[in-house]
Amino acid sequence: MMILNIIIGIVVGLAGGFGIAKFLEKSNVSNLIKNAKKEAGSILKDAKAEAEATKKEKILQAKEKFLELKAEHEQVILARDKKTAEAEKRTRDKESQISNELAKAKKVNDEAEAKIADYTARIEHLERKQQEIDKLHKSQVEQLEVISGLSAEEAKEQLVESLKAEAKTNAMSFIQDTVEEAKMTAHQEAKKIIISTIQRVGTEEAVENCVSVFNIESDDVKGRIIGREGRNIRALEAATGVEIIVDDTPEAIILSCFDPVRREIARLALHKLVTDGRIHPARIEEVVAKTAKQIDEEIIETGKRTVIDLGIHGLHPELIKVVGRMKYRSSYGQNLLQHSREVAKLCGIMAAELGLNVKLAKRAGLLHDIGKVPDTESELPHAILGMQWAEKYGEKEEVCNAIGAHHDEIEMKSLISPIIQVCDAISGARPGARRQVLDSYIQRLKDLEDIAFGFNGVKNAYAIQAGRELRVIVESEKVSDDAAVNLSFDISQKIQTEMTYPGQVKITVIRETRAVNIAK
Numbered sequence: 001m002m003i004l005n006i007i008i009g010i011v012v013g014l015a016g017g018f019g020i021a022k023f024l025e026k027s028n029v030s031n032l033i034k035n036a037k038k039e040a041g042s043i044l045k046d047a048k049a050e051a052e053a054t055k056k057e058k059i060l061q062a063k064e065k066f067l068e069l070k071a072e073h074e075q076v077i078l079a080r081d082k083k084t085a086e087a088e089k090r091t092r093d094k095e096s097q098i099s100n101e102l103a104k105a106k107k108v109n110d111e112a113e114a115k116i117a118d119y120t121a122r123i124e125h126l127e128r129k130q131q132e133i134d135k136l137h138k139s140q141v142e143q144l145e146v147i148s149g150l151s152a153e154e155a156k157e158q159l160v161e162s163l164k165a166e167a168k169t170n171a172m173s174f175i176q177d178t179v180e181e182a183k184m185t186a187h188q189e190a191k192k193i194i195i196s197t198i199q200r201v202g203t204e205e206a207v208e209n210c211v212s213v214f215n216i217e218s219d220d221v222k223g224r225i226i227g228r229e230g231r232n233i234r235a236l237e238a239a240t241g242v243e244i245i246v247d248d249t250p251e252a253i254i255l256s257c258f259d260p261v262r263r264e265i266a267r268l269a270l271h272k273l274v275t276d277g278r279i280h281p282a283r284i285e286e287v288v289a290k291t292a293k294q295i296d297e298e299i300i301e302t303g304k305r306t307v308i309d310l311g312i313h314g315l316h317p318e319l320i321k322v323v324g325r326m327k328y329r330s331s332y333g334q335n336l337l338q339h340s341r342e343v344a345k346l347c348g349i350m351a352a353e354l355g356l357n358v359k360l361a362k363r364a365g366l367l368h369d370i371g372k373v374p375d376t377e378s379e380l381p382h383a384i385l386g387m388q389w390a391e392k393y394g395e396k397e398e399v400c401n402a403i404g405a406h407h408d409e410i411e412m413k414s415l416i417s418p419i420i421q422v423c424d425a426i427s428g429a430r431p432g433a434r435r436q437v438l439d440s441y442i443q444r445l446k447d448l449e450d451i452a453f454g455f456n457g458v459k460n461a462y463a464i465q466a467g468r469e470l471r472v473i474v475e476s477e478k479v480s481d482d483a484a485v486n487l488s489f490d491i492s493q494k495i496q497t498e499m500t501y502p503g504q505v506k507i508t509v510i511r512e513t514r515a516v517n518i519a520k
Contacts, residue, residue, distance in 0.1 A: 241462035
């Protein structure tokens with residue numbers, strides 16, 4: 001029974017607790033609903049307030065935009081009205097101006113008509129007077145014909161003939177006086193132009209020689225240049241064709257050769273060898289070959305620099321190279337490039353004095369002696385050879401004629417030609433500019449080498465010792481040792497029969513055999 005009461009109590013307690021829980025849950029739900037309704041009302045109220053504010057803001061913006069558009073529209077209307085008013089004013093001004101001009105034109109027209117009527121009356125009066133004069137003139141001519149016994153045409157012809165004779169006599173007298181005056185002043189004016197030209201050009205008087213001095217730091221270098229048993233110096237002389245004189249002169253070695261190009265190659269090669277320190281035959285040949293190539297490049301650069309200095313444009317590259325080679329050539333001891341530059345400057349000044357083409361005169365002056373530096377010997381005179389080169393490389397006819405005619409080989413066809421001839425003479429005739437003896441000496445050395453080259457198997461020939469020795473290098477494959485002996489004798493005999501020279505000439509024939517192999 002007690003257990004049952006306990007169970008019933010438990011059940012009653014559970015039921016009461018459940019009821020209480022349900023009551024509390026219901027109470028909480030109602031509270032949540034109330035709170036949610038309050039929040040919803042608040043949100044709705046806030047939304048309405050925000051909507052009202054937004055609405056008012058938009059209305060204000062719309063009003064402002066409307067006011068702006070209205071102001072802009074009013075400005076446009078005002079501007080349009082202003083333009084319309086200005087246009088109307090211009091129209092009224094134009095109408096007023098046109099009216100005034102029409103009135104003036106009408107007035108001028110009336111005056112013109114009055115003047116035309118006046119001129120017409122005057123012309124009619126003049127015509128009547130002219131008719132009367134013609135009648136009087138005709139009657140007078142008839143009376144004169146009766147008196148003189150000649151018709152008017154015959155009298156006119158006699159008068160014209162007499163006037164012709166008188167005019168011819170006067171013209172001949174005037175021409176004769178003019179020619180006499182020109183003869184008297186032409187020579188003086190020519191002297192003035194030439195003297196003025198000479199005075200405006202100052203050029204150094206430099207004469208080429210046949211010796212260059214190579215300075216060294218100490219005399220110990222001389223032994224290395226000579227080499228064991230002289231093999232280095234022999235290799236240098238064979239490769240360059242220059243006589244190398246090593247004597248007691250302190251700290252100096254003499255390079256002797258008539259060809260300036262060879263001397264320059266030998267000098268630069270010696271400088272490179274001494275600076276490098278490796279001096280032996282194989283190295284000597286390599287350095288000489290590189291130096292020769294360097295000299296060729298320097299020749300081209302010299303030609304370019306020369307034409308730029310003189311303001312000459314459009315010259316063919318081959319002619320530029322020829323101009324550069326002039327640096328290493330001489331004419332009667334005078335450096336050929338210096339002579340040509342001087343002639344070009346003289347020609348430019350003289351052409352300016354005479355009112356001729358200065359650029360064309362300079363061009364012809366620079367190129368007038370290009371025939372003196374041929375690649376191969378030619379039988380043609382240097383002026384004709386130079387003219388042919390100029391024609392080949394597209395120079396103008398006036399330039400070609402000036403080159404060919406500056407020694408009177410051909411006829412002069414332009415005014416530039418005598419200018420070139422005169423300026424060439426001015427440049428060459430200065431005291432100390434040229435030496436005839438030196439040029440003939442160099443020609444004799446060239447002739448010695450040419451005789452050697454006339455024989456088969458000759459590879460190189462060098463005239464040294466001031467023409468007292470001729471060294472001939474032959475190809476070992478074509479010339480044997482016995483043939484080398486015979487070749488030396490044959491060359492000596494030909495020199496004796498064909499050349500005139502002082503003293504004796506020693507002919508040395510060099511034959512060298514090389515065996516070369518490459519280890520790989």
